[in-house]
Amino acid sequence: MQAELNLTLNVGRPAACTIVMARGAVQNLAEIITSPPSRRAIWVADATVQAAVGNVVDTALRRVFGTVDVITIERGERAKTLAGFGFLIEELERLRADRRTTIFAVGGGSTTDAVGFAASSYLRGIPYVCLPTTLTAQVDAAIGGKVAVNTTAAKNAVGAFYHPSHVIIDPALLPVQLEIPDRDGLAEITKVATISDGALFARLESLPTGGHPAPRVLDELISRAVMAKLALLTKDPFEAELDRLLNFGHETAHALEKALGHGIRHGPAVAIGIAAATRISVDRRLLGEAEGRRVGNLLGRLALPVSIDIDKAAEQRFADALRQVMLVRAGSLRVVLPTRIGHGVIAPAVTIEELTTSIRGVVR
Ligand SMILES: NC(=O)c1ccc[n+]([C@@H]2O[C@H](COP(=O)([O-])OP(=O)(O)OC[C@H]3O[C@@H](n4cnc5c(N)ncnc54)[C@H](O)[C@@H]3O)[C@@H](O)[C@H]2O)c1
Numbered sequence: 001m002q003a004e005l006n007l008t009l010n011v012g013r014p015a016a017c018t019i020v021m022a023r024g025a026v027q028n029l030a031e032i033i034t035s036p037p038s039r040r041a042i043w044v045a046d047a048t049v050q051a052a053v054g055n056v057v058d059t060a061l062r063r064v065f066g067t068v069d070v071i072t073i074e075r076g077e078r079a080k081t082l083a084g085f086g087f088l089i090e091e092l093e094r095l096r097a098d099r100r101t102t103i104f105a106v107g108g109g110s111t112t113d114a115v116g117f118a119a120s121s122y123l124r125g126i127p128y129v130c131l132p133t134t135l136t137a138q139v140d141a142a143i144g145g146k147v148a149v150n151t152t153a154a155k156n157a158v159g160a161f162y163h164p165s166h167v168i169i170d171p172a173l174l175p176v177q178l179e180i181p182d183r184d185g186l187a188e189i190t191k192v193a194t195i196s197d198g199a200l201f202a203r204l205e206s207l208p209t210g211g212h213p214a215p216r217v218l219d220e221l222i223s224r225a226v227m228a229k230l231a232l233l234t235k236d237p238f239e240a241e242l243d244r245l246l247n248f249g250h251e252t253a254h255a256l257e258k259a260l261g262h263g264i265r266h267g268p269a270v271a272i273g274i275a276a277a278t279r280i281s282v283d284r285r286l287l288g289e290a291e292g293r294r295v296g297n298l299l300g301r302l303a304l305p306v307s308i309d310i311d312k313a314a315e316q317r318f319a320d321a322l323r324q325v326m327l328v329r330a331g332s333l334r335v336v337l338p339t340r341i342g343h344g345v346i347a348p349a350v351t352i353e354e355l356t357t358s359i360r361g362v363v364r
Helices: 026-032 047-064 082-094 109-125 136-139 182-196 198-205 214-236 249-264 265-281 289-301 310-330 352-358
Strands: 019-020 040-045 067-073 102-107 130-132 146-149 158-161 165-171 337-339 343-347
Touching: 019 214, 026 165, 040 047, 040 109, 047 067, 047 102, 067 082, 082 146, 102 109, 109 130, 109 136, 109 146, 109 158, 130 136, 136 182, 136 214, 136 337, 182 198, 182 214, 182 265, 182 289, 182 337, 182 343, 198 214, 198 289, 249 265, 249 310, 249 337, 249 343, 249 352, 265 289, 265 337, 265 352, 289 337, 310 352
Parallel strands: 019 165, 040 067, 040 102, 102 130, 130 165
Antiparallel strands: 146 158, 337 343
């Protein structure tokens, strides 16, 4: 072929994403954001997060930026809607944000997802920084550049891959104690440990049953979980493989969340998904029984559920949601199964019946 043009453009935007994890990082913002594009910052957070960490964040921003404004959004998933997206865009317009304004997403995964998506499209893309304040957001949602809002039909239905310029992980911003729902982040750490980092799994096993990890231990867990996620992401940054290992536990979790609506949080749903996939793996003799027990015991130790009883109607909705997943994956339900602690495979042809039975805590 004689091409008139044959160019490869480097279209990565932003060109780089800096991830800093340090207790007290926010207090030292000037050392991290060394050359802001202008003296203007806008931070976005819900009322709870503002009450919890607003003073610390606002004071830190004012040390670096001349003008600091705040946008108050709704809590949790309520911010992560098309209406929430519209509100954010209009607020950015009202405050005359431009491409040189730095936007800070301060909050849990719903906030970093929603603000990241608004930043990806406002003025065709403006820079933003993530200051995650939940464990789920620190180890998972703020890492990887996946941003989205929900529609009434589906979670994360409208979104983009758009990395923040910085992810500043400061465990001092987490709720004082890892109470529910923030313990949910431990489910995401268990996910990444089970399928890709056996040493991290063993470290989790050394935590006190149902207790709160000491700050030093928590910091270590966060750093290790972020590194484990990044190692898996480097191989598939744009999710070319819909069924990548990072979906471990999530095939079931998303279907359960859809079947039960707001009746279950993401963290417990992921824990049940991890336990269900583990049972199937043991049943198929892909994973030894002793290792299977280790996964169940760890979830129990972290005070996370390993099974759920749902009624017939919910079971039908669960099956329907799984069928939708099957459509996306060209007719085959492919589920990530652990093969030994720290390793997993994407197993083809897992049946809806297998998953429906295994979420109850039994197999076949
Ligand atoms: N983009 C990704 O790769 C990715 C990965 C995992 C999860 N997610 C998304 O993240 C969302 C879940 O995130 P989440 O678990 O962080 O919950 P969330 O963001 O939905 O809600 C967090 C709740 O905790 C409160 N909160 C946050 N920080 C607090 C603090 N320091 N002190 C007191 N309260 C605080 C908030 O007010 C809010 O009510 C889901 O929408 C999920 O889809 C995205």
